[in-house]
Amino acid sequence: MNLKQLSNQLQLSQTTVSRALNDYPEVSEATRSRVKLAAAKGGYRPDMRAISLATGKAKTIGHVVPMANKDDVFSPIFAEFIASASQTYSQYGYELMLTVEKSRDDASTYRGLAAKRAVDGVILHSPQTDDPRLAVLQEVGLPFVVHGRMLNGEGYHWVDMDNHNAFKLATKLLLDLGHRRIALLNGREEMTFAWLRRAGYEEALNDGGVAINSEFMAADDLTERYGYQKAGAMLSMKVAPTAFLVSSYIVALGVRRAISQAGLVMGEQVSVIIHDDELSYFDNGGVKPQFTSTRSSVRQAGYEASKMLLELIENPDKEPTSVLMDTQLVIGSSTGPCPSLSES
Amino acid sequence: MNLKQLSNQLQLSQTTVSRALNDYPEVSEATRSRVKLAAAKGGYRPDMRAISLATGKAKTIGHVVPMANKDDVFSPIFAEFIASASQTYSQYGYELMLTVEKSRDDASTYRGLAAKRAVDGVILHSPQTDDPRLAVLQEVGLPFVVHGRMLNGEGYHWVDMDNHNAFKLATKLLLDLGHRRIALLNGREEMTFAWLRRAGYEEALNDGGVAINSEFMAADDLTERYGYQKAGAMLSMKVAPTAFLVSSYIVALGVRRAISQAGLVMGEQVSVIIHDDELSYFDNGGVKPQFTSTRSSVRQAGYEASKMLLELIENPDKEPTSVLMDTQLVIGSSTGPCPSLSES
DNA sequence: TTGAAAGCGTTACCAA
C-alpha cells in the first residue's frame, strides 16, 4: 500500500494524508486519527527511497570498516560498537549501511558514498596514526565521526577510549607494586589505539624513573600464539620480566600458558594485567577487576558516536567535538606484589 | 553533478546520456565514449535512491542479526561471513544494510524492511531449531537466504556448514583412537548448529556401540570459563572422560587450562578436538590439523549465500536451493591414542 | 483545514 492508495481509500488528498502521518500541526485531530488508524490497519509504510528523494535525506548512516588484508576479520570490538550504534539509529529512524573496504587509501569508497547519496554521514573504524582517509573525508564534505583517533590532522569529530591513560595507570599500578621489569605485549602500532597504549606505558615508566627496555616490548596481531611465544621468549631471558601488560584477553591467554609452562604462577612470581577485549570470556581467577570492562565501554562508545553523528547531521557546522571515554579499560588479573626474583 | 547537469553540459538529452552510461546498444559509439568521458571527468555518480525509485530495485541486501540479550555480541563468525558477503555485493553493485534485531519474534523487522522497500532481499543469521522468523519471511514474500538452517519448515534457501557430519567424524576419530569416554562441550542447543553437532556426536557413539552418557555432555554460551569449569568438573569425576570434543576454540582454551591444572597433558592422558572458530588465534601445539579451518569455510559460506541471494532476486521463482559446506570444520588438536586410564 | 501541482533524479516507453 502506498500513499496514493491510502488517500484514495480515505477520500483525502495525498497532501493531507502525508501531513497527518507526519504530525503537521495544521491537520485536524479528527482526520489525523482517522488517517493514522487506516494507515496502521493497511500496514502502510512509506517507501524510504521516495522519502529520501523528496527530502534529500538518506536516513542512513554508513559504517566503514577497513579490511587490511584478506585474513583480517573485523574485530569483535567493531561488532559490539556497531551493534550498539545500530540501536540508536533504529530509535531515530535511521538505517545502517555497512561497507567493508579493501584498502584504506582507496578514496573512491567515500567519494562514492557521498556522490551516490547513499548515506547522510559516516562512521570510520580502525583509524591509523597517519590515516589517508581523513583528508578524503574532509574534502568530500560528508559528515563523519571517527571511532578512535588519527594523529595526523585536526578538526574532526571522534569518540575514543582513553587508551593512553589506561595503559599509563596500569603501568603505574605495577610500578607501585614494586615491579621494575614490565613487559608490554601490544597490538600493531600503526593503529592509533596501540600507539597510544605504548605512549602511556612509556610515560608511566619515565615518571617512575624506570628505563625503557625495548626487549620487553612487542607489537603484533593479537593472537594467542603471539602471547604464548613472546611471553615464553621473554621469560627465558636471563633477566626476565616480572609483569606483563597485555593488549587483549586473547593474548593474555597465551601469556598464561607460557607462564604455567615455565613453571611459574600468575599472581605469585609473575603479574599480568590485561586490557580486556571480551571480559565475559575471561576467567579472572577470582581477582577483582581493578577497573571496569571493555564490553560496556564499547557499547557506550557506540552510543556516543552514533548520537554525535546524528547531531552533526542535524547541524553540519557544529564545532568538532570529541569524547574520550574516561571509563578505564584495564582490568587487573592476578596482580600481586613484585616477587623476590624481580629485584633488578 | 546530476544527470540533468551532465546532459546540459553535453548538449544531449537525459535519455541519451542515461542510455550511454548504462550500455544500451542503440547509442552510437562516438556519443557513448564522449558521455562516459564527461561523466568520469565530472565525477558523476547516479543518485542511488532515484535509480531505486525508478527501477523498483533497492540494490541493497539486508543482513539481520538477532541480539538475543543485551550481553550478546554478534559473533566473529557473523562478522567474517558478512565481510565476505559484502565483497560480493560491492562487486555486483549492491549495498549491505545491517539490522540488529532485539527479538527473534518481532515480525515487524521483516514486514518493515519489505514495506519500506529498503532491501531486495535478506540474509538471516543465527537460526534456531524452531525459529519464528521463518513463517514471517515466507509470508512477507521477501527473498531470503538463511545462514544456517531451521528444523521447522521447508522450502527455503540456505547455506550451512555440515556441523552434523563434522562432529560425527570427529567423534569417530576419537573412537577409532580407542576412546570410549568422550565429552561434548557444546553451544546452546536452541541454536541449530549446536543441535546438529550433538546429533552428529550421538550418531557416531551409537554407530560405535558406545552408550551416551549425559554426564559427559554440556551446552552453554561459548566462553573460556565454561570450558574451564565444565572440563574441570568432568575431569574430577570418578570415571572421567579421556577426550573432549569442543564447540569453539575459546572453550578449548578453558579446557586446556583445566587439563593442565589437573596435572594431565593434552595429547597424552587426554585428547581434545576442537571445532575451531578462529584457527589463526589458536596455537595448535605442533599437531597438524586433521581438517581445514573454519575461517576459510565461513568466508566461502558468505560468498555462497550472497551469490545465492542475488540469483534468487534475479529469479524469484527459483526452486529452493541449499549448500551444505562439505569443508570439514573440525581440526584435530593434540589428539592421541586412548591412554591406559581410559580402559572402560 | 484541505487540495493541486511541482519537484526530487533517475529509467523507460513512445515518437521522431
Added chain:
DNA sequence: TTGGTAACGCTTTCAA
C-alpha cells in the same frame, strides 16, 4: 540513433 515525457512515491509550496 536521439529526444520528449510519463512514471516511481513521496514532500512541500502555493492557493483556496
